[in-house]
Amino acid sequence: MMILNKRYSGREIRENMQLLAEAYSEFAVYREIGVSHDERPIGMIRIGLGKPTLVLTGGLHGRESVNPVVLLHMLERYLQCFKAEETLDGYDVCRLLEQTSLCVIPLLNPDGYEIAQNGFNRIHNPMLAQMCRMKRIPAAEWKMNARAVDINRNFPCQSYSPAAADDFPASERETQALIQVFKDYNTVSYLDFHSRGKIIYYFRRAKSYGFNAKSARIARRLERLSGYTLGTPANEGNGQGDGGNSVQYYAEQFDHPALTIETLPEQAEFPLDCGYQRETYREIYLLPLEMLRTISRIKKGEYQKDVQRN
Numbered sequence: 001m002m003i004l005n006k007r008y009s010g011r012e013i014r015e016n017m018q019l020l021a022e023a024y025s026e027f028a029v030y031r032e033i034g035v036s037h038d039e040r041p042i043g044m045i046r047i048g049l050g051k052p053t054l055v056l057t058g059g060l061h062g063r064e065s066v067n068p069v070v071l072l073h074m075l076e077r078y079l080q081c082f083k084a085e086e087t088l089d090g091y092d093v094c095r096l097l098e099q100t101s102l103c104v105i106p107l108l109n110p111d112g113y114e115i116a117q118n119g120f121n122r123i124h125n126p127m128l129a130q131m132c133r134m135k136r137i138p139a140a141e142w143k144m145n146a147r148a149v150d151i152n153r154n155f156p157c158q159s160y161s162p163a164a165a166d167d168f169p170a171s172e173r174e175t176q177a178l179i180q181v182f183k184d185y186n187t188v189s190y191l192d193f194h195s196r197g198k199i200i201y202y203f204r205r206a207k208s209y210g211f212n213a214k215s216a217r218i219a220r221r222l223e224r225l226s227g228y229t230l231g232t233p234a235n236e237g238n239g240q241g242d243g244g245n246s247v248q249y250y251a252e253q254f255d256h257p258a259l260t261i262e263t264l265p266e267q268a269e270f271p272l273d274c275g276y277q278r279e280t281y282r283e284i285y286l287l288p289l290e291m292l293r294t295i296s297r298i299k300k301g302e303y304q305k306d307v308q309r310n
């Protein structure tokens with residue numbers, strides 16, 4: 001359904017999620033988790049039968065247009081394997097998705113995606129469109145939502161700092177929608193996909209040494225699979241204008257690993273070429289399965305001896 005190296009509108013992305021859930025209704029369900037400030041629905045697809053849930057998000061930043069499509073293509077591949085009872089590169093997709101689930105929000109910021117693809121004229125609410133234009137940022141480089149707030153600086157956590165005097169955490173509908181997902185499901189981990197840099201960030205300043213050591217072990221597995229590099233604690237957010245991230249919030253509130261995966265070469269230019277989708281897919285399509293495998297090992301108590309071997 002979702003062909004790679006092709007441009008999709010926000011609407012097409014959402015419709016594809018609905019079609020996917022219909023085609024695989026035995027193990028997939030589509031849900032609208034909220035509506036953006038410019039009234040675009042925010043879609044989520046949940047796949048799998050188990051309670052322990054891994055959350056995946058993409059498109060928090062409008063201009064990062066490659067990940068939403070890649071995440072959906074990946075989900076479709078998982079569903080094909082699940083239905084056909086096939087493994088995927090050695091991963092037992094059936095067993096994993098019988099024991100766990102994925103909640104995937106490929107496009108948390110549909111307004112920002114629309115702006116980056118088609119310009120400020122596509123914002124229906126004239127007041128919001130004006131607010132965005134006043135920022136004097138080219139549409140193709142737009143990261144924020146339709147209220148000109150960066151969602152990934154809007155989460156209530158220790159590193160949150162207001163960008164303007166009247167800013168407050170979780171002020172945005174998109175932020176609230178994701179927080180509710182974290183609360184509604186029995187989540188055990190979180191991966192947030194961004195672009196660019198081909199880097200995996202795992203370090204959470206507010207958390208303990210033990211917490212970060214565990215996240216680092218997981219990150220190293222993902223590093224090997226993707227060929228990306230690991231971010232060091234020094235180049236992770238230090239709270240100066242880059243706090244309030246969804247991963248920091250999740251780690252602090254739920255005490256489970258929360259990693260940021262930065263896809264695409266650092267020098268990729270905006271608007272991002274949809275020709276990056278295939279290469280990105282190859283790099284990341286196994287990462288959620290590896291996370292699920294790790295989670296099911298933790299559940300069975302196999303994790304400790306497994307990590308000691310590494």
Ligand SMILES: [Zn+2]
Nearest residue numbers: 061064194195
């Ligand atoms: Zn980003």
